[in-house]
Amino acid sequence: MYKWEENIRKVEPYVPGAQPRQKDIIKLNTNENPYPPSQKVIDAIRESDLDTAMRKYPDPTSNELTKAIKEYYGLEDEQVFVGTGSDDVLSIAFLTCFNSDKPIVFPDVTYSFYPVWAKVYGIPYREIPVDDGMRVRVEDYGVGEGKHEPNGGVVIANPNAPTGIALSRKEILEVVEANPDVVVIVDEAYVDYSGESALPLLMDHENLLIVRTFSKSRAMAGARIGFAIGSPRLIGAMNDVAQSINSYTKPTLSLTAAVASIADEEYFRARIDDVLKTRARTVLELKKRGFSVLPSSTNFVFAAPSRIDAGLLYEELGDRKIYVRHFNGEKTKKYLRITIGTDREMDSLFAAIDEIMHTY
Ligand code: PMP
Secondary structure (H helix, E strand, C coil): CCHHHHHCCCCCCCCCCCCCCCCCCEECCCCCCCCCCCHHHHHHHHCCCHHHHHHCCCCCCCHHHHHHHHHHHCCCCCCEEEECHHHHHHHHHHHHHCCCCCCEEEECCCCCHHHHHHHHCCCCEEEECCCCCCCCCHHHHCCCCCCCCCCCEEEEECCCCCCCCCCCHHHHHHHHHHCCCCCEEEECCCHHHCCCCCHHHHHHCCCEEEEEECCCCCCCHHHCCEEEECCHHHHHHHHHHHCCCCCCCCCHHHHHHHHHHHCCHHHHHHHHHHHHHHHHHHHHHHHHCCCEECCCCCCEEEEECCCCCHHHHHHHHHHCCEECECCCCCCCCCCEEEECCCHHHHHHHHHHHHHHHHHC
16 A cells, blocks of 8 residues: 555445446336337437527526426425435435434435445444334334434435335424424435325424435436435535535436426326336236235335345346346345336336246
């Protein structure tokens, strides 16, 4: 090791799902939308002034998109923070909201980026075990008679990932009310797929921050747009931190695309319905094949095969150009996380599973 390396910050990074460039892969590994974004999104990009969009810096305030989000959700002014995907929004939220010596808390089975941000920003954290059914127990976050050690903040993905299991709005309210002196971040990346949003709770709880993304239900993972909704005080603090790091983060074309997506409600709802129908069928087909499937409120299922090791099935599916996700943690290694694709893609998955199980 060189002397200068003593001053280097060393971290173990988050490992994102593979993004193969070949077209013939059935990609069920990163919870993208199997359907294209609205035609209005494509048209808005095509009709953009590409010279300006490329040559000039984008609007640092994302004014037009902020306004569109505000109107869509019926919010007050200054309640919206726009970032470069919700990973960026969450990262800024961690940096802004968790500046305490006490540990922040989140489930031990959840979005695996949370501990990575905590480590890189030097935020102490404590992981709270989910129960045997992989559920988040709100009692462990200070609700009711539950034990409540002081914490520096709470992060809950609702619905949770990779389990897909949702808490009710009432349960989220209980967690927020049990933790009035810290910020509670609710990551609603998947809430459009039948979760109950915490949005109605914002009015009475200034310490609640809701994080959303355009990557999943709006089929725009490549545009990298996410946002947070919270009280003007909280959003103001996040904007100050964000503007202390980088002014021009959201590309003009991505902002244009996001505004157009919000304007096409009918298409948005129809594609969510498509995914929900395929999800119901997928659960049945997997159960028929001996999988136990956790109740999903998302565009993916977390399913444990019973007749074959999950890691082996993951490898075998990969060999057949079907990509799913396998997390090798103690509690997660029995499961595969499978994104809901089109019906045809899921049929290919079921056929491949049948073929693989036949050979073992
Ligand atoms: N939160 C959760 C729970 C996720 O699964 C993801 C997707 N990996 C994100 C946030 C981030 O998504 P994006 O940055 O594309 O908005």
